[in-house]
Amino acid sequence: MVIMAEHAGFCFGVKRAVDAVSEALKNNSEVWTIGLPIHNPQEVARLQAMGLRVAQNDSEIPSGAKVMIRAHGEALDVTERLRARGIDIADMTCPFVRKAQEKAAELSSEGYHIVLLGDKNHPEIKGILGHVGNVNDAEVVADESEALNVQFHAKTALISQTTQREERLEKIAGILTGKSSELRVCNTICKATAQRQDAVRKLVRENQIDGVVLIGGKSSANTGKLKDILTAEGVNVLWVEDENEINANSKWFKEKSVIGIAAGASTPEWLIDKIKNIIAAKQDVLRGY
Ligand code: SF4
Incomplete structure (x- = not known):
């Protein structure tokens, strides 16, 4: 049995982005993503067979192309450079990732030291970090042991990668409570x-x-x-x-x-x-x- x-299978954000890429490919021969559009080699192969091109970074995108920002989102400086070059952007950042980016930007501008819970090499975390105004006042922790190394800050905001587990966010929040006079915890884990x-x-x-x-x-x-x-x-x-x-x-x-x-x-x-x-x-x- x-x-x-x-x-x-596909969550809302990934389905929305993949459907948009598929649709764009029907009408445009120059559709690009920066990095793989999704962490699934079979689906990437299907989209590439339809004509999708994958760039390693924004400088590879040719003029006149259409860029689909994937569900993981992108750092602000990347989209700004693309706009400055007049590249057509379809931003398919998942709304849940967008919320984490906005929280990071907002709380950083209010003077909070930003602690992101997640994988520092993951594009979503790089994108969120790319929305923090003062990147020198932000850090990424992967787990409880790394959270123990966070220094004391008067104001700290803990923001989560959307794929983290609630239990871990709660444990890290517990650790950071003793390392800040004012701790804001943003549960940006998606449903x-x-x-x-x-x-x-x-x-x-x-x-x-x-x-x-x-x-x-x-x-x-x-x-x-x-x-x-x-x-x-x-x-x-x-x-x-x-x-x-x-x-x-x-x-x-x-x-x-x-x-x-x-x-x-x-x-x-x-x-x-x-x-x-x-x-x-x-x-x-x-x-x-
Ligand atoms: S935040 Fe959630 S819904 Fe959005 S792409 Fe990630 S897993 Fe999917």
Whole structure:
């Protein structure tokens, strides 16, 4: 039997951005993104086959091109440089990421030392940092141990990467309470992330699951978090990017009669369906249907 997690695959922000890129590609041959549009190699390949070009940085974008700002958002100086060159910009920054950018800009201008909870190498965090007025008065912490190193500041604002877990935000807030006279905590974790995290917990707690196939890009932060949660729940996880990593004849599949399927917020529906059908068909064969 195959049981799907209640919430799996594209979140609102990613779907909105990917749909906009697909639509733009129908009408324009010069559509670019800066960096990969989504942390899913299969969906990137589909968009590139439609004509999408991916630049490493804004200086590579040619005049006359259209640039789609991806759901992760972009630093202010990047969009300013593009505008100054007269490049056509379609800003598909997810509204939840936008909220984190605006909070960072607002609280920085009010003199708060900004602490961003997240991965300093993730484009979303780079984009949020790129909205902080005084970047020398901002820092990124990845976890509790890094939060312990934050110095005392009279006013501190803690802002979260949208894909972080609530528990970690609360713990970091607890640590920072003793390091500031005035701490503002902005919970900018988006519901889509929480929904997918709750859905995998529910999947394994409410069903007798023998193992979970987790579908998503290996560089997808939100898929990685689902893997952490499933592992903490003590369930056996098979993390795959596409159907080529599914060997339905393997010991992993043969030993399991109830398989859960979960997917990160950057996994397209067509890929989830493809993998679900392969697993279900193989299980039917194994059961002699
Ligand atoms: S995970 Fe949330 S914040 Fe990120 S793109 Fe999706 S809806 Fe937006």
